[in-house]
Amino acid sequence: LAARCKPTANREAWPAKYFLFLCLVGATVLIPNDPLFDPIYMQIARAGGVIFILFQQIILIDLAYNWNESWVEKADRAEVDEGLGQGKKWLIAILVSCAILYIASIAGVSLICSTHWGGFKSADKCSHYSLFNIFMLHCSFKKSEWRVQSTTR
Numbered sequence: 001l002a003a004r005c006k007p008t009a010n011r012e013a014w015p016a017k018y019f020l021f022l023c024l025v026g027a028t029v030l031i032p033n034d035p036l037f038d039p040i041y042m043q044i045a046r047a048g049g050v051i052f053i054l055f056q057q058i059i060l061i062d063l064a065y066n067w068n069e070s071w072v073e074k075a076d077r078a079e080v081d082e083g084l085g086q087g088k089k090w091l092i093a094i095l096v097s098c099a100i101l102y103i104a105s106i107a108g109v110s111l112i113c114s115t116h117w118g119g120f121k122s123a124d125k126c127s128h129y130s131l132f133n134i135f136m137l138h139c140s141f142k143k144s145e146w147r148v149q150s151t152t153r
Contacts, residue, residue, distance in 0.1 A: 068094060102144075109137045 071094050075087030113134060 105140070106137075113137075 071090050075090035078087040078090060079085075
């Protein structure tokens with residue numbers, strides 16, 4: 001509506017947009033739980049959350065593949081333009097970033113497991129979450145191991 005009245009309004013109104021967004025975020029504290037969030041809405045929101053996470057994972061995997069292809073292409077271009085062995089720095093950068101991301105994921109899963117670790121000690125805590133986290137960590141290591149073995153053959 002503002003862009004129709006004044007074409008440059010989109011570029012000029014960012015402080016007002018941020019202020020409005022923060023006001024709306026703050027207003028969510030005042031929304032009551034009872035009439036709006038009944039079980040039907042919760043099921044719809046749960047399904048929407050699952051769909052959102054699936055799309056988020058697809059985007060993240062696509063980002064990782066594009067990032068890897070870009071750096072391998074830069075390594076190949078450095079080999080051609082600058083001489084043999086010059087593309088090694090890009091390949092080392094790929095391995096270093098991979099190691100950093102693996103360490104961060106292990107730290108994250110360890111933090112989640114330490115938060116929910118009480119589930120193994122008592123039945124009333126969330127032991128199924130801890131088992132799920134450990135299972136996912138195991139699956140990610142097995143997938144990585146399988147991927148490395150399949151590329152080295």
